[in-house]
Amino acid sequence: MASRLIAAAGLEAVTIRDVAEAANCSTAIVSHYFRNKRELLILTYYSSIDMSQARCDRVLAADREDLRAFTAEFMPLDEERLIEWKIWLAFWARAVADPEIAEIQRGCVTRARDAFLGVMRTLDAKDLLIAGLDLREEAQRILMLLMGMAVQVMFDPVDWPAKRQQAMVDAELRKLYRPGRIPPGLMAAEAALERA
Template identity: 45%
Template sequence: MPAVVDHEKRRQQIAGIAADLISRVGLDALTMREIAAAAGYSTTIVTHYFASKRDLLLYTYRASASNAQGRVNTVLARDPCDLKGSIEALLPLDEARLQDWKVYLAFWQIALVDPDFSAEQRAQANNARNILQGVLVARAQAGLVPADQVDTLARRLLVCVVGMAVQAVFDPVDWSGDGQRAFLDAELRSLVGAD
């Protein structure tokens, strides 16, 4: 009797391998053959789950975004007003999050010229801003920030997150986890008076 295969778990496994390879060698060096070899599968098995490299790349990008969303959801389940925790969930404070950011940055190259990837990039950026807006709305309802500043603050915080993450990817010594947290603390005090 053939083994039962969880197809979604297999897709996630292949995407995880692709994310690791993207973070180490970049998109240009990534091939379906290399992914198959890293997974211990034949190329045929990889192409069974992903019809093309493009499909695999889009799935991998979305999986990295889903990782960040899961971290944020965990924070907000504990405290819907936890702005610092929500932002920390988005930042590359450890190896797994750094890998996610390397995947995001690699996809910016494609998003510049591919309308589908560009739309996906905009959707993910809007989602991150919506997360920040939701936390700020909760804080406004608690009297912690002015309600009329929620949209502006969410935009400024998103720019801060992206800027910090890019710096951390390219300068991990100066922008270590501790360095990111210290900078975030100062920015939050400046922008929203939060600790």
């Protein structure tokens, strides 16, 4: 409940009363579980991070080499992921002046970068990626692309539908692979874009 409220109104506008009303309970019940608004908001932030992490873990459990599917879990392609991005960006603004939130943010970005790096190391070990890539730098570059694109999606969703987001990311991912080693999913995406 709090996630949707934060996504719609921002951190400052959300109150304990709003959360109680959205959950169809009294403010006393919400206050029983959370000492104050800050604790509620930070737990909501952690919850959004955990949900994203669970999706990413499922993708990696299914196929540790599917960089495209893994990357898609970070993209605001649907309402759930767009809400997560709105929450994250609301907290990023707070992180400028709040050391605790800044530390949560640093940890989140580090884990995401390291997860990308892990997938890319798996691909590199199988000789699928271009030789000599700085994998850490490439993992950071992909993450920065996703962050920048997510901001654009939030402020101009009509101009950034899921198809355009995926095309942008696919074009960047294809650049990492050796000629002739591009996975079928990325090749199919490229062919579909050429037909469109």
